[in-house]
Amino acid sequence: MIRIDFSNLMQGAIGKNGLTDDDFKSIDTKKITEIIKTRKYPELEFLDLHNADTSKIKELGKYAGRFENFLLLGIGGSALGPRSILEALSPFHNFKNKPRVFIYDNVDPLTLKNMLEVIDLKKTVVNVITKSGSTAETIASFMIIWKKLQEQSLKIQEHIIVTTDPEKGNLRKIVKDYSLMSLPIPQGVGGRYSVLSAVGLLLAEAIGISSDTLLNGAKDIHDKCMNTDLWQNPAYLFSSGLYLMQKIKSKNITVMIPYADRLKPFSEWFCQLWAESLGKDGKGLTPYPSVGTTDQHSQLQLWMQGPEDKVVVFLSIEDYGVDVNIPEIFLDMEGLSYLSGHSLGELIRIEQEASEIALAKNGRPCITIKIPKIDAYYLGQLFHFFEIATAVAGFLYDINPFNQPGVEEGKNLTYAMMGKKGYEAKREEFIEYRQRKRFEA
Numbered sequence: 001m002i003r004i005d006f007s008n009l010m011q012g013a014i015g016k017n018g019l020t021d022d023d024f025k026s027i028d029t030k031k032i033t034e035i036i037k038t039r040k041y042p043e044l045e046f047l048d049l050h051n052a053d054t055s056k057i058k059e060l061g062k063y064a065g066r067f068e069n070f071l072l073l074g075i076g077g078s079a080l081g082p083r084s085i086l087e088a089l090s091p092f093h094n095f096k097n098k099p100r101v102f103i104y105d106n107v108d109p110l111t112l113k114n115m116l117e118v119i120d121l122k123k124t125v126v127n128v129i130t131k132s133g134s135t136a137e138t139i140a141s142f143m144i145i146w147k148k149l150q151e152q153s154l155k156i157q158e159h160i161i162v163t164t165d166p167e168k169g170n171l172r173k174i175v176k177d178y179s180l181m182s183l184p185i186p187q188g189v190g191g192r193y194s195v196l197s198a199v200g201l202l203l204a205e206a207i208g209i210s211s212d213t214l215l216n217g218a219k220d221i222h223d224k225c226m227n228t229d230l231w232q233n234p235a236y237l238f239s240s241g242l243y244l245m246q247k248i249k250s251k252n253i254t255v256m257i258p259y260a261d262r263l264k265p266f267s268e269w270f271c272q273l274w275a276e277s278l279g280k281d282g283k284g285l286t287p288y289p290s291v292g293t294t295d296q297h298s299q300l301q302l303w304m305q306g307p308e309d310k311v312v313v314f315l316s317i318e319d320y321g322v323d324v325n326i327p328e329i330f331l332d333m334e335g336l337s338y339l340s341g342h343s344l345g346e347l348i349r350i351e352q353e354a355s356e357i358a359l360a361k362n363g364r365p366c367i368t369i370k371i372p373k374i375d376a377y378y379l380g381q382l383f384h385f386f387e388i389a390t391a392v393a394g395f396l397y398d399i400n401p402f403n404q405p406g407v408e409e410g411k412n413l414t415y416a417m418m419g420k421k422g423y424e425a426k427r428e429e430f431i432e433y434r435q436r437k438r439f440e441a
């Protein structure tokens with residue numbers, strides 16, 4: 001089981017900057033438990049994903065796995081989760097395995113051009129993922145690929161798998177009209193809480209990663225995160241620790257630093273979850289993606305001596321599965337020889353702990369989450385743990401952690417300029433703002 005060490009949030013370890021047991025008494029666990037138990041928000045359906053029937057995902061995963069390329073079109077929660085699974089569980093995948101995976105999660109024309117130069121659509125299965133069925137970026141790339149398939153006289157029904165809402169939206173309509181292969185994202189499950197649905201699991205199955213194992217991880221941590229005792233519940237502890245750190249000690253920033261290259265996309269997945277779920281009504285915590293040891297040599301200085309506004313969350317890996325010894329050479333050079341006889345695994349683990357201790361000694365709070373190893377089982381635990389912790393943090397802030405009203409205005413202005421019907425007034429506004437720009441320099 002993953003374990004959370006919150007000692008470096010407390011006064012015992014970091015002195016006056018830390019919290020006390022008494023501070024946690026203000027956390028109304030009863031209220032949170034009630035919200036979860038009564039499923040006050042329909043979006044809490046993500047809590048049940050580990051019990052879902054995955055037979056169709058497996059069947060389509062097998063089908064997709066026979067292609068040379070797997071092209072995923074999606075953005076935000078429809079891309080960050082699948083990419084986290086890919087990178088964490090099959091690193092350097094495209095150098096070693098089929099299907100090669102391409103995740104196009106932007107509308108950068110250069111990326112699309114370069115990608116289409118290296119993939120043969122005849123040998124490609126395209127997984128279009130959009131919960132709403134209306135995200136401009138995803139729809140645009142879907143339309144381009146659709147046309148290209150047609151131009152090559154390829155059968156759309158053999159090359160496209162749509163992952164979307166079970167009933168609503170443009171993509172569901174297209175699935176029905178053209179009899180496309182499709183998978184549902186359960187109605188109540190929002191994009192950033194959807195990685196353990198078909199959104200992440202189809203890609204997992206297609207590249208040979210067991211969806212059952214990912215879900216078993218989630219299942220096994222679930223009960224622990226439902227414990228009503230704050231001190232026994234890692235999700236309650238994590239969210240209330242960070243919530244109190246902001247409320248009492250003004251720590252507004254959450255740094256996520258896994259000590260593994262393979263978890264770099266995971267830290268980006270976390271950042272969307274934390275930012276979009278909590279950042280509203282003038283509340284929230286600003287997430288900051290990072291990776292260790294790399295960022296010790298670019299960011300740590302700021303965390304140690306910069307503004308006292310951060311809590312650093314370390315993801316510490318107990319067993320990397322492999323190790324590499326540092327050879328016993330240059331023994332007569334003191335500057336190098338101290339490393340001889342040690343290993344990279346030892347070095348990365350020690351560096352993680354050293355950074356934690358250095359921060360704590362300096363009165364800078366941090367949390368360490370210990371992960372036995374990076375595999376599908378523990379990744380499933382991590383996804384589920386952070387999703388629950390994020391929802392709980394939202395309840396502590398008394399905000400709805402499942403909506404994102406703040407992104408609508410930008411979308412509407414884009415619709416206006418792209419000519420979508422009903423948004424004409426916004427067009428005037430857009431142009432007026434554009435005219436206010438100043439480029440004197």
Ligand SMILES: O=P(O)(O)OC[C@H]1O[C@](O)(CO)[C@@H](O)[C@@H]1O
Nearest residue numbers: 076077078130131132135191407
């Ligand atoms: O899966 P969809 O509906 O295309 O949404 C993509 C992303 O866009 C957002 O709605 C924000 O605009 C995210 O919450 C979501 O993950």
